[in-house]
Amino acid sequence: MRFFDLLTMSVNNLKRRKLRTVLTVLGVTIGTASIVVMVSLGIGLKEMTIEQYTSYGSLTRIEVNSNYGWGTDVDEDGFITDDTIKVLEAIPHVAHVSPVLSTYVNMRQGVYTSGTRLQGVSSEMLKEIELAQGTLPDPNANTMQLVVGNMVARDFYNSKTGKGYWDTGEMPDVDLYNRSFFITFQNSGSNNGKQKKYVFPVSGLVKGNPDEYNEYSYGLFTDIEQLKTQLKRIYRKNAIPGQPTNKKGKPYNYFIYDLVYVNVDEMDHVLEVQNAITDMGFYAYSSMQWLEQAQEQTDMIQAVLGGIGAVSMFVAAISIANTMMMSIYERTKEIGVLKVLGCSLGSIRNMFLIEAGFIGFIGGIVGLILSYGVSYLVNNFLGAALIGGSGDISRIPPWLSGIAVIFAIIIGMLAGLFPAIRAMKLSPLAAIRNE
Amino acid sequence: METAAAREVVIRVKDLYKIYRMGDTKVHALDGVDFEIYRGEFCAITGPSGSGKSTLLNMLAGLEHPTKGEIVITGKHIEKLNEKQLVAFRRAHVGFIFQSYNLLATMNAIENVALPLSFKGIPKAVRLKQAKKYLTLVGLGTHMKHMPNQMSGGQQQRVGIARALASEPQIIFADEPTGNLDSKTTMEVLRLMQQIVKEQNQTLIMVTHDNNLATYADRIFKIIDGKIVHIEENHREVDLVALEHAYQTGLPSEKIDESRDV
Numbered sequence: 012m013r014f015f016d017l018l019t020m021s022v023n024n025l026k027r028r029k030l031r032t033v034l035t036v037l038g039v040t041i042g043t044a045s046i047v048v049m050v051s052l053g054i055g056l057k058e059m060t061i062e063q064y065t066s067y068g069s070l071t072r073i074e075v076n077s078n079y080g081w082g083t084d085v086d087e088d089g090f091i092t093d094d095t096i097k098v099l100e101a102i103p104h105v106a107h108v109s110p111v112l113s114t115y116v117n118m119r120q121g122v123y124t125s126g127t128r129l130q131g132v133s134s135e136m137l138k139e140i141e142l143a144q145g146t147l148p149d150p151n152a153n154t155m156q157l158v159v160g161n162m163v164a165r166d167f168y169n170s171k172t173g174k175g176y177w178d179t180g181e182m183p184d185v186d187l188y189n190r191s192f193f194i195t196f197q198n199s200g201s202n203n204g205k206q207k208k209y210v211f212p213v214s215g216l217v218k219g220n221p222d223e224y225n226e227y228s229y230g231l232f233t234d235i236e237q238l239k240t241q242l243k244r245i246y247r248k249n250a251i252p253g254q255p256t257n258k259k260g261k262p263y264n265y266f267i268y269d270l271v272y273v274n275v276d277e278m279d280h281v282l283e284v285q286n287a288i289t290d291m292g293f294y295a296y297s298s299m300q301w302l303e304q305a306q307e308q309t310d311m312i313q314a315v316l317g318g319i320g321a322v323s324m325f326v327a328a329i330s331i332a333n334t335m336m337m338s339i340y341e342r343t344k345e346i347g348v349l350k351v352l353g354c355s356l357g358s359i360r361n362m363f364l365i366e367a368g369f370i371g372f373i374g375g376i377v378g379l380i381l382s383y384g385v386s387y388l389v390n391n392f393l394g395a396a397l398i399g400g401s402g403d404i405s406r407i408p409p410w411l412s413g414i415a416v417i418f419a420i421i422i423g424m425l426a427g428l429f430p431a432i433r434a435m436k437l438s439p440l441a442a443i444r445n446e
Numbered sequence: 447m448e449t450a451a452a453r454e455v456v457i458r459v460k461d462l463y464k465i466y467r468m469g470d471t472k473v474h475a476l477d478g479v480d481f482e483i484y485r486g487e488f489c490a491i492t493g494p495s496g497s498g499k500s501t502l503l504n505m506l507a508g509l510e511h512p513t514k515g516e517i518v519i520t521g522k523h524i525e526k527l528n529e530k531q532l533v534a535f536r537r538a539h540v541g542f543i544f545q546s547y548n549l550l551a552t553m554n555a556i557e558n559v560a561l562p563l564s565f566k567g568i569p570k571a572v573r574l575k576q577a578k579k580y581l582t583l584v585g586l587g588t589h590m591k592h593m594p595n596q597m598s599g600g601q602q603q604r605v606g607i608a609r610a611l612a613s614e615p616q617i618i619f620a621d622e623p624t625g626n627l628d629s630k631t632t633m634e635v636l637r638l639m640q641q642i643v644k645e646q647n648q649t650l651i652m653v654t655h656d657n658n659l660a661t662y663a664d665r666i667f668k669i670i671d672g673k674i675v676h677i678e679e680n681h682r683e684v685d686l687v688a689l690e691h692a693y694q695t696g697l698p699s700e701k702i703d704e705s706r707d708v
Contacts, residue, residue: 012567020552024552344548348544351509352565352609353536355530355565358565442548443621
């Protein structure tokens with residue numbers, strides 16, 4: 012028998028018993044919707060966790076700190092220097108390594124003043140900064156160019172009143188992108204004179220409103236090579252503040268980085284690389300290690316949620332099997348007639364499988380529509396109250412929609428398999444009997 | 447009889463037994479049956495209820511397995527086929543007319559007639575054309591779209607006949623085809639069957655408990671207690687008119703039967 016003929020017969024049989032079909036489909040609808048909604052909550056939870064960790068910093072990034080003690084014995088082996096960078100770059104799966112050279116600076120614009128950290132990073136690293144305006148610093152420019160964090164301006168306070176945004180609730184009249192501002196560097200230990208004021212061109216502003224935090228929100232960023240040149244120009248032979256000195260209190264003739272960002276090619280390799288770095292004797296930190304733990308937790312929650320959904324799908328499967336069994340008992344004679352007329356056993360089985368699968372299919376589609384509705388309601392009226400975060404807590408990705416419908420069809424057919432085989436084995440003699 | 451030998455044998459039954467177990471006792475539903483049926487023949491199997499005539503028909507149609515013996519239909523040993531092969535055999539060679547019509551309630555007349563063709567995988571357009579032809583042949587050209595519950599018993603049985611004919615089988619089995627019909631419709635249906643089968647040179651085997659109906663057949667097999675007790679060559683041309691008259695005037699059928707049974 013042709014598939015289309017089988018389908019027509021099956022669908023006509025379902026139409027014949029409308030109420031029963033609708034009730035069975037309703038069961039599958041609820042089953043599908045509960046699985047999809049539950050899984051979507053799990054996915055939402057998981058993705059929100061990842062998003063949360065991503066906002067703390069890139070998930071493929073490892074922060075490496077040198078392990079020289081604070082103020083105790085200076086151990087030159089623990090210094091992170093350009094040589095260390097080369098070693099780190101040689102670790103498999105490391106995409107690029109960026110040392111961070113940071114120094115504390117004071118800023119002043121009009122009556123407003125503030126202090127922040129000026130960080131020199133590699134040009135690869137600078138590329139990761141999303142800008143609201145402007146461009147990234149040109150590493151070949153004559154003077155050092157800056158990228159300004161989107162939250163820096165808010166921290167300025169009025170030097171006359173001593174009050175800032177946190178006291179008055181008013182944004183200080185500071186515009187770091189369009190108007191120039193003065194920067195003063197810290198005093199070197201041996202030089203107590205007043206530091207010179209510098210003005211550097213601002214090439215870009217980090218994306219985001221003053222209250223939208225990201226990892227580049229605070230601080231000024233520039234190209235590391237230009238910062239080195241600038242620092243050498245300022246401090247000359249004197250010790251640069253923040254750089255360690257040797258036992259005699261003299262500065263080293265090379266830069267020592269207190270922080271290095273190691274960027275890994277894929278999330279899956281982060282922990283592996285992190286372990287390799289730790290083995291080399293450095294302190295390594297990544298968001299990934301926390302995310303890993305958090306993910307185990309969300310995986311478990313997702314499994315529990317999916318399990319709850321699966322229970323109602325299981326009940327729906329039983330109801331399909333029951334409906335099909337009933338239908339076969341009612342149609343014993345008809346099945347016999349089909350057999351006497353030469354309908355092959357396979358066709359009879361398939362007819363019932365298609366009927367059951369069709370119930371699953373319709374239930375799956377309607378259930379999916381229902382899921383989108385429930386998901387919308389949860390996201391708009393419940394989500395924020397439930398977990399307090401921003402973003403959708405129930406997320407139905409396209410693959411989930413596809414799998415849900417296919418799953419519903421498979422469940423329907425599995426539930427219909429036993430009745431279908433039963434139908435196939437019914438005796439054709441039933442057709443001959445006359446009641 | 448001299449022509450019989452030259453005729454093609456369609457069904458050959460040899461030493462056929464069907465034994466049911468009812469507790470400790472064995473019931474011989476068929477107790478050693480031998481016969482041959484030729485192409486183009488209209489055979490009636492008669493006998494009282496419980497005589498084994500339905501069992502015989504079921505076995506000829508491959509619905510039941512014999513306990514012992516051979517059934518050879520168009521050269522194939524039916525008793526050796528499994529259920530899957532039997533279904534395929536029926537699909538290819540057999541048409542079936544039921545007592546209670548057994549039309550599918552979800553389908554209209556033309557779809558019911560076309561149903562056996564769909565089992566063969568014939569495309570819809572072709573099978574509807576074929577179904578239309580046979581529905582017209584049984585005189586229901588105007589009732590193609592009627593659902594079974596919109597038709598009288600006689601009309602439903604005509605659809606049943608058209609359905610049995612539509613796949614152009616070599617053999618048609620009819621199990622008490624007029625059992626649920628009134629006498630006038632019975633006559634019409636029987637004559638229709640007789641006429642069509644004759645025209646198409648098909649073999650028709652009809653089971654009935656009514657001896658009068660059997661007189662429409664070319665040969666009549668009488669079965670009592672699982673044995674064929676009598677095979678009668680019918681010369682119905684002579685007294686068909688009288689029979690019909692008798693049916694219509696309500697004469698007791700036994701009288702006609704006795705007069706012919708010598």
